[in-house]
Amino acid sequence: MEYRDLLSGFVRMHILYHASQEEVYGVWLIDELAHHGYRLSAGTLYPMLHKMVKDGYLTVRSERDGRTVRKLYTATEKGRAGLAVARERVRIFAPKDSDA
Numbered sequence: 001m002e003y004r005d006l007l008s009g010f011v012r013m014h015i016l017y018h019a020s021q022e023e024v025y026g027v028w029l030i031d032e033l034a035h036h037g038y039r040l041s042a043g044t045l046y047p048m049l050h051k052m053v054k055d056g057y058l059t060v061r062s063e064r065d066g067r068t069v070r071k072l073y074t075a076t077e078k079g080r081a082g083l084a085v086a087r088e089r090v091r092i093f094a095p096k097d098s099d100a
Ligand SMILES: [Zn+2]
Pocket: 014, 018, 032, 036, 100
C-alpha cells in the first residue's frame, strides 16, 4: 500500500467503522477497503486485525463453514470510543462529511 505509514490509521478507522456496524471478516474487508482505494494483502491485513484484537479494539470469534473456519471481528466499546475520537480529529480535513 502506497503511503502506508500515513494511511494505516485511516485503514484501522475504516475497519473499526465496519466492525461497529456488523461482524466483518478478512476477505470481505480486503474487498471493502479496495473500494476505498486501500489495496491491502492478507499478509498486511491479518497482522493488523490481530494487533487490534490484542489492543482491545476488536473482538474475534471463529465460525466454521463447512471445512473452512472464518474469523469474525466486532468492534469493542474501546474500539467504538476510539473511532468516535478519530472521526472528530479527521473532520478538519473534510470540507463536508462524505460516505464511509
Ligand atoms: Zn467502507
